[in-house]
Amino acid sequence: xxxxxxxxSREFGSGGRTIGKEVAQRLGVPCYDKELVKxxxxxxxxxxxxxxxxxxxxxxxxxLACAFSARGxxxxxxxxxxxDFLWAVQHRVIRELAEKGPCVFVGRCADYILRERQDCLHVxxxxxxxxxxxxxxxxxxxxxxxxxxxxxxxxxxxxxxxxYYTGQEWGMSQNYHLCLDSGALxxxxxxxxxxxxxEKE
Amino acid sequence: xxxxxxxxSREFGSGGRTIGKEVAQRLGVPCYDKELVKxxxxxxxxxxxxxxxxxxxxxxxxxLACAFSARGxxxxxxxxxxxDFLWAVQHRVIRELAEKGPCVFVGRCADYILRERQDCLHVxxxxxxxxxxxxxxxxxxxxxxxxxxxxxxxxxxxxxxxxYYTGQEWGMSQNYHLCLDSGALxxxxxxxxxxxxxEKE
Numbered sequence: 001x002x003x004x005x006x007x008x009s010r011e012f013g014s015g016g017r018t019i020g021k022e023v024a025q026r027l028g029v030p031c032y033d034k035e036l037v038k039x040x041x042x043x044x045x046x047x048x049x050x051x052x053x054x055x056x057x058x059x060x061x062x063x064l065a066c067a068f069s070a071r072g073x074x075x076x077x078x079x080x081x082x083x084d085f086l087w088a089v090q091h092r093v094i095r096e097l098a099e100k101g102p103c104v105f106v107g108r109c110a111d112y113i114l115r116e117r118q119d120c121l122h123v124x125x126x127x128x129x130x131x132x133x134x135x136x137x138x139x140x141x142x143x144x145x146x147x148x149x150x151x152x153x154x155x156x157x158x159x160x161x162x163x164y165y166t167g168q169e170w171g172m173s174q175n176y177h178l179c180l181d182s183g184a185l186x187x188x189x190x191x192x193x194x195x196x197x198x199e200k201e
Numbered sequence: 202x203x204x205x206x207x208x209x210s211r212e213f214g215s216g217g218r219t220i221g222k223e224v225a226q227r228l229g230v231p232c233y234d235k236e237l238v239k240x241x242x243x244x245x246x247x248x249x250x251x252x253x254x255x256x257x258x259x260x261x262x263x264x265l266a267c268a269f270s271a272r273g274x275x276x277x278x279x280x281x282x283x284x285d286f287l288w289a290v291q292h293r294v295i296r297e298l299a300e301k302g303p304c305v306f307v308g309r310c311a312d313y314i315l316r317e318r319q320d321c322l323h324v325x326x327x328x329x330x331x332x333x334x335x336x337x338x339x340x341x342x343x344x345x346x347x348x349x350x351x352x353x354x355x356x357x358x359x360x361x362x363x364x365y366y367t368g369q370e371w372g373m374s375q376n377y378h379l380c381l382d383s384g385a386l387x388x389x390x391x392x393x394x395x396x397x398x399x400e401k402e
Contacts, residue, residue: 126374172370173373177381177382177386178379179379179380184378185378185379189398189401197390
């Protein structure tokens, strides 16, 4: 069966998002990244920035989630915490978008959420910390925190979030069909490999 | 730089050895698997079967290692346990073989041992337990133990051995340039991908 749906999970700064966009463009299918955030924000009534940050971060730790919880803990969320509510909506939106047809998902545990579909190619993109540090400074600029610290914090949040909602280890090869070191192989080669597998009958 | 040396680490029953042999044949280079065992056995004076089993198994647990240790703990091994002695020789032999030129290594922590070389492609091959169970029964026949149990025991030994000597998590994508689900992608596709990357300038 042709693998029509590509999920790309990625370490911060590995270029996974860029790879996802390029793969989608080459295949002529939508890439759900920011659009997914927008849709989840619309459905939940939460702020886009909040959805973007919390949709992959460790749950239960933000002041906003605490503030919501403090206000009766439910706020029309059917008894769920804000994080769990966000996860539930994200889960449903991802499955609905996958039903619409061929596409690429970047992040958001889409690999886990769509694990039972047979028409997916699940990819994890990683790279050495030095390569990623260089990339985030180039793309997002310097900040007060050292790049190594920024990577460590972001990776830790994604790892914790993934573990919390999937029970699996983030970046463990067994969770994906294909794992790529984008630093060693190069972004273009990663795109070629994914497109090649997606187009294979 | 062209990746002339391929290391293939693999889950038991994933077809990693078959992939390694096929890649070596396609590239016209030697595949070090049994030959490596033979050379280590010759250099250590240990039995080939023992080297094969212990060269990837959890250290310190065998009766033979204990027996050696009991006999003065050294037995001409420069104060090392048999397991550590075997690791040291294996380590040296792998580095020497890599110096000889392009080749494929299957197993034996070659990815870790050669991690500082820039001309390597480090691959990890895995597959779902059901696929692997089916494969080991087909290749090695039935045994008293259920296939799932055989997989679990073998994987656990390899994981423990790898962790003990490398300090790293076996199968963690970050340790490899490329991780492949041979069950989902098929052995031929895995071979094609590896050969393609090895031949890339």
